[in-house]
Amino acid sequence: MTVFSETHCVHRPHWSLARTWLLEPARPGFTSALSSEADVVVLDIEDGLPDAEKPAGRHAVAEYLHGDGRAWVRISSAGTPDWHADLDAVAAAPGLAGVMLAKSVSAHDVVSTAQRLPAGTPVVALVESALGIESALEIARSCARIAFGIGDFRRDTGMCADPMVLAYPRARLVIASRAAGLPAPIDGPTLRVNAADLARDTEVAKAAGMTGRLCLDGGHAAAINRLLSPSPDEIDSARATLARLDAPTSHYDGSAGPTRARAESVLDLAAKLGVL
Structure with missing residues (x-):
């Protein structure tokens, strides 16, 4: 897929091969991220916005997707009031390319979301808890691809960020994805304050068998794309x-x-x- 902007064009692979998934908070000016080097731009109306800003964010994303825009959207966890509001805002939008579902813990979460979307809309399940890891194969069999929400997973389990400590949950997601016939999973992001670790973190993800990474800074996309591509x-x-x-x-x-x-x-x- 090639995305054109006023200044340049960006060639992006199919989402099943996407290496970088840029989570862009749905604040004014979010459309500038669409010309970034990220393979997929995900407009974030979940954790990317404080609760007070979510209604305005939903409205802005819905307006964009009902116009000429096309993008993925990260929505809130299944069954919550915010999940209902998020889907009410974007599910019928012609520009909705796919959904990233936060805090997935079961196949039911994914299936109930897919039932609210047009047939064939891909759902990437964010696994962000101990329960989600234990349900990894069940979730993988119901979604289009899995992503690892490291921050919330660490908060839930008390684990540190050491790659050795997180080797087990990463392996569970890689094996579950393969067993379910999915593309390899998407690893968590490198925080802006830890930008010096970007290359190391990406090499860890690649060594674990993951082929994508979440991204919080568009400036990280080029390096991640290069490191996750065959050299x-x-x-x-x-x-x-x-x-x-x-x-x-x-x-x-x-x-x-x-x-x-x-x-x-x-x-x-x-x-x-x-x-x-």
């Missing part, structure tokens, strides 16, 4: 691996199949992202 070295290595396996003298053993599949997946992803 020139990875592409060269994949090509060399396939050439070696295809050589007449190639020695095949029990690892040849997985090795070939990994190399092919690198080149396939690079082609889809336009970095081959």
